[in-house]
Amino acid sequence: MLDNIEADFPEHTPRPSHAPKALEGIRVVDFSHFIAGPFATMILADMGAEVIKIEAPGRGDDLRRYPPVHPELEHGAPFVWTNRNKQSVAIDLKSPEGVAIARELVATADVVVENFSTGVMERFGLDYEACRKIRPEIIYCSVSAYGREGTFADRLGFDPIAQVESGFVSMNGYADREGVRALSPVMDISTAMMACNAILGALVARERSGMGQAVEVSLFDNAVLMTGYATMQHLFSGADPQRHGNTSPDTCPSGVFQAQDCSFYINCGNDKIFQRLVSQVIDRADLASADVYATGPDRIRRRDELFAILGDAFAQQPWSYWQARMRVAGVPCGQVRTVGEAIRSPEARERGLVTRIPHDRLGWVPNVNLPIRYSRTPIIDPVAAPAVGQHTENVLRVLLGYDDARLAGLAEAGAFGADAARPPRQDVEV
DSSP states (O other), rough: OOOGOOOOOOOOOOOOOTTTOHHHHHHHEEEOOTTHHHHHHHHHHHHTTTEEEEEEETOOOOGGGGBOOOHHHHHHHHHHOEEEEEEEEOTTTTHHHHHHHHHHTTTTTTEEEEEEEEHHHHHHTOOOHHHHHTTTTTTTEEEEOOOOOOOSTTOOOOOHHHHTTTTTTGGSTTTSSSSOOOOOHHHHHHHHHHHHHHHHHHHHHHHHSOOEHHHEEEEHHHHHHTTTTTHHHHHHHHHHOOOTTTTOOOSEEEEEEEEEOOOEEEEEOOOHHHHHHHIIIIIOOOHOOOGGGGGGGHHHTTTHHHHHHHHHHHTSOOOOHHHHHHHHHOOEEEOOOOOHHHHHHHHHHTTTTTTEEEEETTEEEEEEEEEEEOSSSSSOOOOOOTTTTTTTHHHHHHOOOOOHOOOOOHHHTTOOOOTTTSOOOOOOOO
C-alpha cells in the first residue's frame, strides 16, 4: 500500500543527540479525540512533552477509522497524521477503576487536554475543578464547539459546521453558486494551534506564578477569527464579503493564469509589483505608465480587460519561462499544484517536509513534519502513532508503580475494557 512511494521521500534525519528539548519534563494527559485536541497535543509532543493519550479500550479514537486505513494497522492516514510521538493508554472511563487510574495519571501531569461534549468530564469526575484538587498547579485545556458555558454549550460541532456558521464558507467559491467549504480541516488545525499557544502561555505564566489555570478554546470562536480581516471590513462598511473565485477583491491583478503547459497564480499586492510585472515580465512598459492602471482600484475596475491582456501574453510561453522572469522581477507567483505534486516539489524536498520514519510492524511509514525550526531545541525525532493501548501496561508500571497483581485486579474489574484479561503491553521507556 505504501511501497509505491518509498523512493519518493528520504528517511528522517535524526536530531543531534545532545540537543535539549523545548518542553523537556512536561507531561500531558490527553483525553482528546478527532483533530483539534490531538493535533494540539501532537505539537506539544513534537516539542518534547511526554503525551499520554487516553483511549477507550478496543475502539480507541474514532479518527482511527478515517480512510484510507492500512490493512495491517488499526488506524488510517488521518490518525497517523495527528498522533505521532504519543503513548496510548487504553482505560474504560465508564468504570470506577478506569477513572481512578485516570486520576492517578492526572496527579503526575502538568497539562490536561480534553474535547469531550460539555458535561462529560464532569460526569467522569475529571473536570477542571476536580483535577485541580488532585494537582493544584494543573493547566487544564478544554477544546469545545461553542464554549463550556452559556446557551450553546451543549451544541456539538465539527470543522465543516464551524466553517459554515462563521461565515467562512460564504466567502469562498464563485459568485454564481453556493459558497464552498475548505476540504482541509482548517478550523480544526487552527483551533489546535490556538490551543497549543494557549497552553504554552499558561505554562509560562505558571513558571512565573506557580499557579495553574483553566484554558478554553472554542471551534466557533476560532472560526470567526479565521474569516480574517473580512470581519473588520464588514464592521467598517456594513457589507458582507462576496465570492470572487480565484481573484482578489482587494488587489489586481491577482488570480490564476494559464501558461502553455500549466496554470499558475500571481499576486500583485501593490502598485510597484504590478509595474514590475508588466514592464519586466511581459515587456509592456506602456501598461506600467498608463493612468487607467495606476492604482489598485483603477485596475480592479478594469480587471477583465487587464486579465485578457495578461492571459494572451502568458499563453505564449511555458511556466518555466514565466517563473524565471517573475522571480527575477520580484513578482509573487506559484504553480497550481495537486497535493501529490506539492509534497514532491523541489521546495518541499529542500525543506524536508515529508520523510519516512520507522514503524514496528510496517518497517516504515511516511511522516509530515511541523513547520517549526528551533536552532537550540530542535523538534524531537518522530515516532509513529501508537496502536490502541500500546503503552498501557508500561505506563502504569513505570509511571504509577503498578505490579502484576494490581494490573490483574484492574483487568478483572474491567478497567481495561470488558474483553481485556490484561492491558496490551509494549516495553517503552516512560
